Each structure stands twice: as structure tokens, then as C-alpha cells.
Amino acid sequence: MSTEASHREAEERLDRDRERTRRISQRTALMSIGVRASLAVLKYILATLSGSMSLLADAVNNVSDVAQSFTLWIGLRISGRKTKTFPYGLYKLENLISLGIVVLISLVGYELARRAILGGGPAEIAYLPWTIAATVAAMAISFGFSRYEARIAAKTGSPALEADSRDSLVDALASLAVLVSLVSAWLGYNIDVFATLVIVAFIVYTAAGLAVDSIRVLLDASLDHDLLNLIQQTIERDPDVLEVHSLMGRNSGPYRFVEAHVVLDVHDLDHAHQVSYRLEEAVHEVAPNVDRVLIHFEPERRETYVYALPLADSEGDTLSEKFGEAARYVLVSVGTEDRTVRETHYLTNPYKDEPGGRGIRVAQMLTKEGADAVFTREEIEGKGPYYVLSAAHIEVLRTGAQTLPDALAGEQIHMEVPADGTRSA
Numbered sequence: 001m002s003t004e005a006s007h008r009e010a011e012e013r014l015d016r017d018r019e020r021t022r023r024i025s026q027r028t029a030l031m032s033i034g035v036r037a038s039l040a041v042l043k044y045i046l047a048t049l050s051g052s053m054s055l056l057a058d059a060v061n062n063v064s065d066v067a068q069s070f071t072l073w074i075g076l077r078i079s080g081r082k083t084k085t086f087p088y089g090l091y092k093l094e095n096l097i098s099l100g101i102v103v104l105i106s107l108v109g110y111e112l113a114r115r116a117i118l119g120g121g122p123a124e125i126a127y128l129p130w131t132i133a134a135t136v137a138a139m140a141i142s143f144g145f146s147r148y149e150a151r152i153a154a155k156t157g158s159p160a161l162e163a164d165s166r167d168s169l170v171d172a173l174a175s176l177a178v179l180v181s182l183v184s185a186w187l188g189y190n191i192d193v194f195a196t197l198v199i200v201a202f203i204v205y206t207a208a209g210l211a212v213d214s215i216r217v218l219l220d221a222s223l224d225h226d227l228l229n230l231i232q233q234t235i236e237r238d239p240d241v242l243e244v245h246s247l248m249g250r251n252s253g254p255y256r257f258v259e260a261h262v263v264l265d266v267h268d269l270d271h272a273h274q275v276s277y278r279l280e281e282a283v284h285e286v287a288p289n290v291d292r293v294l295i296h297f298e299p300e301r302r303e304t305y306v307y308a309l310p311l312a313d314s315e316g317d318t319l320s321e322k323f324g325e326a327a328r329y330v331l332v333s334v335g336t337e338d339r340t341v342r343e344t345h346y347l348t349n350p351y352k353d354e355p356g357g358r359g360i361r362v363a364q365m366l367t368k369e370g371a372d373a374v375f376t377r378e379e380i381e382g383k384g385p386y387y388v389l390s391a392a393h394i395e396v397l398r399t400g401a402q403t404l405p406d407a408l409a410g411e412q413i414h415m416e417v418p419a420d421g422t423r424s425a
Contacts, residue, residue, distance in 0.1 A: 275297065279293070308329055
């Protein structure tokens with residue numbers, strides 16, 4: 001399978017994973033609507049039978065939670081859509097929803113504080129044991145669903161589900177405040193003011209944390225330092241990467257966007273694209289919920305580029321027909337800017353008379369000598385020397401030229417140093 005085909009397959013796999021994550025999030029949001037609607041009905045019935053005002057207020061709070069969960073479900077359905085106007089998707093809509101949930105959580109905290117301060121003493125409540133038992137059940141349901149929703153949020157990376165799970169926890173705490181009020185009324189003690197204010201402080205802390213997280217994403221704050229370090233280490237482990245010039249990342253809803261500027265040890269554009277695809281897949285493996293990885297690459301900036309050519313005789317500039325059987329090799333150092341020869345260096349072929357493996361040993365020798373490209377009149381693609389040179393990222397240039405100057409001229413290289421290596425006056 002080609003590199004591009006493999007890359008397309010990886011992209012399609014990521015799209016399927018994102019779609020599966022969206023379906024899980026939407027299903028959880030629908031469950032949230034059902035749970036909160038059931039709790040609102042249960043608390044309203046109990047409040048009507050018992051006469052508890054705090055329980056009635058809690059039921060009203062659950063009605064607002066139903067509206068909130070419905071808004072969450074709508075947001076999750078449209079947040080992943082990409083259009084010409086929003087080519088990066090509407091992922092941040094989830095963060096806007098999270099801010100809306102923060103407002104609702106804050107209103108719940110205000111209502112609890114207001115009831116605690118202005119609510120007065122314990123009221124006469126009917127069916128008190130049953131009301132207490134039902135309140136405990138409602139609190140357990142809210143807490144259990146909060147933990148379930150938090151696990152789904154961690155799995156999908158959805159900030160809106162995370163916010164909704166915290167609001168479910170706040171709902172459980174609100175039920176706890178109601179329970180404290182009911183029990184204190186049953187025992188003749190009024191301790192619900194202190195308990196409710198403690199819960200309000202927790203609600204404020206939770207809402208503030210959610211608000212900070214959402215605002216950071218909306219303002220395109222960077223990914224956390226540890227994750228960026230992990231991504232950089234992953235990129236630097238690639239054998240074709242010489243340096244990471246810059247690395248940036250940001251969150252958008254449940255997804256992350258990563259942009260890296262790297263210097264590659266490659267000599268052709270196709271190879272650079274292959275490395276880029278490989279780096280994208282590596283980042284996707286180590287960093288969850290990455291929507292897009294953008295790799296900016298450039299070749300290593302060097303003053304000279306070294307070409308190696310096989311010569312047929314110990315003197316002269318005629319190219320050898322056989323790569324591994326050449327009498328000697330010339331290394332030509334060429335300026336990358338002016339394309340003129342800066343220096344020539346000759347190597348006698350020590351493997352010329354060996355019975356086998358000459359080409360592979362010569363390729364290894366030229367690799368150690370720092371060659372960047374090798375000219376050859378012989379077709380060596382698919383043979384041992386070719387694989388040695390390719391593994392070392394040395395470009396193989398097939399030429400039909402008969403002499404050293406002609407071969408270099410074919411690459412627009414100006415021969416200002418003669419074949420004997422002495423610079424002309």
C-alpha cells in the first residue's frame with residue numbers, strides 16, 4: 001500500500017472514531033434528559049404531597065436542568081459539523097454550552113444560598129419518612145449519573161458532557177441540602193443554613209473551574225505543557241527529523257489541533273511528504289482526540305551538497321559503467337546557493353576485486369564519507385546498494401552522461417574545479 005493510500009486510510013479511521021465519539025456523546029445527553037425529567041416529576045409530586053418548599057424549589061431546579069440537557073444534546077449534534085463558513089468545525093460550540101451551564105450552576109448556588117439565609121426555621125412537613133427516603137434515592141440517582149457521565153466525558157473528551165456531569169453532581173448536592181433540611185426539621189434542629197452554605201461554596205468552586213477551562217479554549221490557549229512535550233518527543237524520535245523549530249497546539253471543544261514546524265533530513269519532496277504523513281499518524285497515536293495535525297517541513301539548510309560519482313580509471317573523468325566495480329570515486333562538494341564546485345575528493349575503490357558484495361560495501365563507504373547524492377550509470381534500484389543508500393537518505397541519480405563534467409552539467413552544476421581537484425587560477 002502506498003504512503004498516500006495509507007494516510008487516507010488513517011484519516012478515514014479517525015473520521016469513523018470521531019463519528020462514534022459523537023454518537024456516544026449524543027446518546028449520553030439523551031439519557032441526561034430522561035434522568036432529569038424523571039427526577040423533576042418525582043420531586044414535584046413529593047413536594048406537592050409533603051408541602052416542602054425546599055423540595056419544590058429543587059424540582060424547579062430539575063426543570064431547568066432538563067432544558068439544559070436538551071440544549072446540550074442539540075449542541076452535540078451540530079458541534080462537529082464542518083461547512084465552508086466553519087471549515088474547522090463548530091467544536092467550540094460545546095465550550096459555549098459549558099459557559100451556559102456555568103451560569104445555570106451559579107444560579108443554583110444563588111438559589112440555595114438565598115433559601116438558606118432567608119428560608120426561616122423548619123416547616124411542618126407531611127409524609128416526612130417517605131419524603132426523606134425519596135430524597136435519598138433522588139440524590140443517589142443524581143450522584144450515580146454524574147459519575148457515569150464523567151466517565152463518558154473522559155472517554156470522549158467532551159467538555160460539554162464534563163460540565164453536565166458536574167451539574168449532575170451539583171444537583172446531588174442540592175438534594176443533600178434538601179435532605180439536611182428535612183432531617184433537621186424532623187429532629188427539631190435548624191442546621192440546614194450551615195450545610196447549605198458549605199455546599200454553595202463547593203458550587204462556586206466548581207463553576208469557577210468550568211468557566212476558566214471553557215474561556216481558555218475559546219481564547220485558543222495552548223495545550224498543556226506535558227502533552228506538548230510528549231508530542232515533541234514523538235516527532236523528534238523519527239529518524240528523518242533533524243530539528244523541531246516550533247510546536248503549537250490548541251483545544252477546540254473535545255478535539256485538539258497541532259501545528260509543528262520541522263527540519264527534515266530529506267532531499268526530495270515525495271520523501272518529505274511521506275515523513276509528514278508518518279509524523280501525523282505518530283501524533284494521533286500518542287495524543288487522544290486530535291482532529292488535525294499540520295506539519296510544516298523544510299530541508300536542512302546547508303552551505304554545500306556532496307555528490308559521489310564512480311570513475312572508470314585511476315586517472316581521467318570517464319564514468320564507470322558498473323557502480324561497484326569503479327576504479328575510484330570522486331566526491332564533489334557543491335555550493336547550495338551558487339551551484340558551483342567548491343572541492344573534489346577522490347577515493348580508491350578497495351572492494352573492486354572482491355568476489356561479491358562490492359556495490360553494498362561501496363554504498364556503505366560513500367555513506368560514511370558523507371555523500372548526499374550518488375550518480376550511477378548502472379540501474380541499481382531494487383538492488384543491495386540502492387537499499388543501503390536509501391536507508392541513509394542518499395539520493396540516487398541515474399545518468400546517461402559519459403564524463404564527470406557532463407553528469408554535473410545535467411544537474412546545473414558549474415565545474416570550476418578540474419577533475420584533479422586543484423582549483424583553477
